[in-house]
Amino acid sequence: xxxxxxxxxxxxxxxxxxxxxxxxxxIVAGPLRRTLNKVFPDHWSFLLGxxxxxxxxxxxxxxxxLTFFFQASMTEVVYDGSYAPLRGLDMSIAYASTLDIxxxxxxxxxIRQMHHWAALLFVASIVVHMLRxxxxxxxxxxxxxxxxxxxxxxxxxxxxxxxxxxxxDDLLSGTGLRIISAIILSIPVIGxxxxxxxxxxxxxxxxxxxxxxxxxxxxIPAILLGxxxxxxxxxxxxxxxxxxxxxxxxxxxxxxxLFPTFxxxxxxxxxVVFGVVAALGGLVQINPVWLWGPYNPAQVSAASQPDxxxxxxxxxxRLFPAWDIYLxxxxxxxxxxxxxxxxxxxxxTLLMAYPVIERKLTGDTASHHLLQRPRDVPVRTSLxxxxxSFYLVLLLSGGNDVIADKFDISLNAMTWIGRIGLLIxxxxxxxxxxxxxxxxQQHDREVLEHGIETGVIRRLPHGEFIEVHQPLxxxxxxxxxxxxxxGAPVPKKMNQVGGARRAIRGFFSPIEEPTxxxxxxxxEDRGLAPAEPQRxxxxxxxPAEGxxPAEGxxPSEGxxPSEGxxPQEPRD
Amino acid sequence: xxxxxxxxxxxxxADTPGPLYGGPDDDYTPEQLAALPREELDRLGxxxxxxxxxxVEPGPEPGSPLEKRAVRQVGLLFGLAGLxxxxxxxxxxxxxxxxxxxxxxxxxSSFSVLYTPLLGLLMALAFTFFxxxxxxxxxxxxxxxxxxxxxxxxxxxxRVTTGATLVGGLHNSGLKRRKxxxxxxxxxxxxxxxxLLAPLGGLIKDPNEGDPLGTTEWAEGVRLVRxxxxxVRPGDQEPGSLETVFxxxxxxxxxxxxxxxxxxxxxxxxxxxxxxxxxxxxGYGDYVAYSKICTHAGCPVSLYEQETSRILCPCHQSQFDVxxxxxxxxxxxTRSLPQLPITVDDEGFFVARSDYIEAVGPTYWNRERI
Numbered sequence: 001x002x003x004x005x006x007x008x009x010x011x012x013x014x015x016x017x018x019x020x021x022x023x024x025x026x027i028v029a030g031p032l033r034r035t036l037n038k039v040f041p042d043h044w045s046f047l048l049g050x051x052x053x054x055x056x057x058x059x060x061x062x063x064x065x066l067t068f069f070f071q072a073s074m075t076e077v078v079y080d081g082s083y084a085p086l087r088g089l090d091m092s093i094a095y096a097s098t099l100d101i102x103x104x105x106x107x108x109x110x111i112r113q114m115h116h117w118a119a120l121l122f123v124a125s126i127v128v129h130m131l132r133x134x135x136x137x138x139x140x141x142x143x144x145x146x147x148x149x150x151x152x153x154x155x156x157x158x159x160x161x162x163x164x165x166x167x168x169d170d171l172l173s174g175t176g177l178r179i180i181s182a183i184i185l186s187i188p189v190i191g192x193x194x195x196x197x198x199x200x201x202x203x204x205x206x207x208x209x210x211x212x213x214x215x216x217x218x219x220i221p222a223i224l225l226g227x228x229x230x231x232x233x234x235x236x237x238x239x240x241x242x243x244x245x246x247x248x249x250x251x252x253x254x255x256x257x258l259f260p261t262f263x264x265x266x267x268x269x270x271x272v273v274f275g276v277v278a279a280l281g282g283l284v285q286i287n288p289v290w291l292w293g294p295y296n297p298a299q300v301s302a303a304s305q306p307d308x309x310x311x312x313x314x315x316x317x318r319l320f321p322a323w324d325i326y327l328x329x330x331x332x333x334x335x336x337x338x339x340x341x342x343x344x345x346x347x348x349t350l351l352m353a354y355p356v357i358e359r360k361l362t363g364d365t366a367s368h369h370l371l372q373r374p375r376d377v378p379v380r381t382s383l384x385x386x387x388x389s390f391y392l393v394l395l396l397s398g399g400n401d402v403i404a405d406k407f408d409i410s411l412n413a414m415t416w417i418g419r420i421g422l423l424i425x426x427x428x429x430x431x432x433x434x435x436x437x438x439x440x441q442q443h444d445r446e447v448l449e450h451g452i453e454t455g456v457i458r459r460l461p462h463g464e465f466i467e468v469h470q471p472l473x474x475x476x477x478x479x480x481x482x483x484x485x486x487g488a489p490v491p492k493k494m495n496q497v498g499g500a501r502r503a504i505r506g507f508f509s510p511i512e513e514p515t516x517x518x519x520x521x522x523x524e525d526r527g528l529a530p531a532e533p534q535r536x537x538x539x540x541x542x543p544a545e546g547x548x549p550a551e552g553x554x555p556s557e558g559x560x561p562s563e564g565x566x567p568q569e570p571r572d
Numbered sequence: 573x574x575x576x577x578x579x580x581x582x583x584x585x586a587d588t589p590g591p592l593y594g595g596p597d598d599d600y601t602p603e604q605l606a607a608l609p610r611e612e613l614d615r616l617g618x619x620x621x622x623x624x625x626x627x628v629e630p631g632p633e634p635g636s637p638l639e640k641r642a643v644r645q646v647g648l649l650f651g652l653a654g655l656x657x658x659x660x661x662x663x664x665x666x667x668x669x670x671x672x673x674x675x676x677x678x679x680x681s682s683f684s685v686l687y688t689p690l691l692g693l694l695m696a697l698a699f700t701f702f703x704x705x706x707x708x709x710x711x712x713x714x715x716x717x718x719x720x721x722x723x724x725x726x727x728x729x730x731r732v733t734t735g736a737t738l739v740g741g742l743h744n745s746g747l748k749r750r751k752x753x754x755x756x757x758x759x760x761x762x763x764x765x766x767x768l769l770a771p772l773g774g775l776i777k778d779p780n781e782g783d784p785l786g787t788t789e790w791a792e793g794v795r796l797v798r799x800x801x802x803x804v805r806p807g808d809q810e811p812g813s814l815e816t817v818f819x820x821x822x823x824x825x826x827x828x829x830x831x832x833x834x835x836x837x838x839x840x841x842x843x844x845x846x847x848x849x850x851x852x853x854x855g856y857g858d859y860v861a862y863s864k865i866c867t868h869a870g871c872p873v874s875l876y877e878q879e880t881s882r883i884l885c886p887c888h889q890s891q892f893d894v895x896x897x898x899x900x901x902x903x904x905x906t907r908s909l910p911q912l913p914i915t916v917d918d919e920g921f922f923v924a925r926s927d928y929i930e931a932v933g934p935t936y937w938n939r940e941r942i
Binding site for chain 1: 605606617618620621625626638664676677689691693695698719723776777785818825827829864865869870874888890904905906934935
């Protein structure tokens with residue numbers, strides 16, 4: 001357009017001119033500004049989901065690399081690679097190519113181990129991220145959809161992990177595959193048909209590694225990618241939750257803008273996650289398939305354990321009693337069916353339905369953007385800890401043979417400990433957590449009412465000793481604080497309310513002038529005062545005098561409906 | 573509204589651009605914007621995005637010791653990251669060129685043992701130094717600002733107008749009245765859906781054809797051979813020992829369901845032995861043969877503790893007593909391990925008298941019926 005050449009404010013630098021050229025064609029300045037200005041709240045626990053995202057990126061990158069060398073074929077060949085102990089043995093091409101990746105591809109072992117470690121980290125960070133969401137109530141309206149997507153992502157990640165575990169076709173993964181086959185067979189009515197559909201016939205056949213391979217590298221990753229994109233889209237659209245605190249309301253987000261602060265920190269985290277996975281992949285051996293040997297249906301090694309995220313199902317399988325159900329007509333439901341398919345079915349259904357269940361039980365249908373502290377919702381917190389304890393008993397039972405071996409306990413005793421523990425540990429966990437939540441709440445209330453314990457003991461004229469308390473706010477005639485309980489952290493130490501100066505920086509020698517620090521602190525004290533009006537945010541949502549430019553200003557044009565002068569809704 | 577449209581873009585009127593930007597471009601002329609300093613522009617734009625910058629704590633003063641120190645730290649970390657990354661490339665590419673060979677041989681204790689750890693360490697250090705440097709940069713050198721962004725609830729206006737458009741479109745389609753169309757659409761949808769799913773039928777196979785789950789390669793007169801293919805004589809095993817045997821058929825030791833444990837009982841075990849009813853003659857002398865495939869989840873049961881006569885499955889710890897017809901006595905398994913009826917042929921080698929009389933391996937829905 002002609003106006004660009006002479007208009008005031010036209011760019012003079014080369015970069016600015018390029019930017020103008022780009023925006024003239026794509027009109028991205030508006031959306032880009034909205035993106036850069038997006039505010040993200042600052043709390044360490046909000047980074048857990050990011051760790052999952054970054055490990056997924058690692059999985060995509062390393063996984064793609066591995067596909068250059070891996071051959072998902074069960075055709076038998078005689079190994080002729082550089083790992084001498086297995087040379088001359090019959091094995092599948094899948095196993096042989098895994099050995100090649102480990103021994104004959106330069107740097108292949110590093111990438112393979114990084115892939116496996118990233119997979120473990122991926123599931124782990126999803127689980128921890130979900131725990132954060134659960135215990136802070138971030139799944140409540142309007143975020144139920146994202147909770148559902150999250151559970152779906154977790155389930156898909158487990159299936160993805162299991163199919164990946166099967167790929168190398170070594171003795172350990174073959175044992176896992178054999179159990180998967182038995183689980184499919186155990187489904188009532190359609191079990192054998194399902195098995196024939198999945199394996200293309202009786203166990204093991206020639207197809208399963210190839211089929212699992214395409215599921216592992218194409219089907220599930222594509223669904224994962226789509227769901228992750230949706231997950232993030234909804235997150236951006238709904239904006240992040242935040243913990244309650246000064247100036248934080250249900251109608252705003254307080255934090256850093258995306259650019260540059262949040263982008264800097266997020267990229268830093270991405271790199272650190274990459275670094276941790278690279279360190280694990282290089283320094284900590286994982287799944288040394290060459291030690292297990294090729295799969296042979298007649299062989300097994302002791303302490304055959306799945307990856308950690310399937311161990312809870314292994315545990316449930318070990319603990320479940322030997323209860324086949326015989327039905328009339330000589331049909332039966334195998335015992336294996338309950339702990340491996342019914343139990344996870346129930347667990348994941350409960351997990352998915354939890355937002356709805358809680359909404360029904362509490363009658364709370366309002367939208368929430370402020371998080372809750374676990375102690376303020378004792379029932380939910382206790383339910384969560386109960387579920388975790390249930391899960392942990394199963395998880396530990398998945399390795400009960402190793403525990404029995406290392407600690408010299410009877411294996412059968414370990415099984416019984418697991419069976420009994422599964423029934424009695426969760427209720428105990430519930431009760432204990434409930435009491436702890438109430439106790440923590442009580443202490444917060446006590447500090448709000450009586451103030452912080454200063455550690456100063458005073459003797460009264462009649463001889464009584466009292467500890468002086470520092471009230472947190474105005475007090476009534478009895479000396480009781482008048483601050484209401486708000487579900488936000490309460491300072492418990494004098495230092496947290498400025499009882500002490502901050503330490504002078506410097507490790508071996510001070511790197512700043514003590515007097516300068518003192519001056520700075522006085523400045524900060526003064527700085528607090530003007531910050532006070534922020535508190536009004538709790539009622540109005542934004543400072544009244546800050547004002548939006550041209551409030552009510554845009555004239556309506558050419559029959560275009562007026563938006564009442566409001567700037568356009570940010571299109572995230 | 574007239575039929576003669578004069579708005580831009582239509583052929584009837586002059587093709588002049590309308591108010592292209594609207595909104596803020598009406599409020600702020602380019603001259604006004606040019607007069608504003610950059611910080612003001614930043615805040616102005618932010619305000620339009622519903623973002624208010626409340627408080628900015630500037631970074632360290634330029635030239636101050638604090639800044640110099642932070643810059644030194646960040647620069648050092650970035651430098652180290654670069655160093656490690658280059659070192660990675662040198663180790664990766666240099667191995668086998670000017671460095672020793674990277675390929676590991678059994679028993680070698682040289683550079684090749686350290687190759688993968690070294691690569692991992694260098695890559696990890698490069699990423700981590702870079703990441704930590706970036707975080708330090710953000711924390712120590714960038715101004716810290718506290719910003720507040722508004723969160724909007726849905727707009728009533730948007731809902732009503734969008735609803736009107738949607739309902740209007742549906743109304744115009746007349747689908748509510750034109751029952752034939754909705755009916756045929758539903759019919760077609762069902763058909764198309766089934767058509768798209770139908771090719772999956774290629775996956776379906778009949779699992780009952782030939783009863784592959786209920787039968788194995790064992791049959792009358794098939795010799796019991798070891799993994800290396802050698803046949804077994806009654807005198808070959810010590811009392812109390814176990815040997816895994818396979819049917820003497822091609823690739824017999826690779827079959828998924830044929831692996832069998834040939835166990836020679838000790839005299840004491842033989843005295844206590846209580847075979848399953850109807851299977852008293854399945855053994856041969858002090859020898860018994862049981863399927864190695866666990867009846868629980870199909871793992872090979874392998875751990876034989878002959879003092880207690882127990883066989884343990886390492887997958888889920890089912891335990892079977894070989895003196896009681898391999899009955900499960902602990903753990904999740906529900907069925908005894910099937911017993912292979914054995915005898916000795918003319919040459920004195922062990923042979924099967926028939927196939928297993930029941931299905932080996934994990935239980936399934938109609939196992940009892942076959």
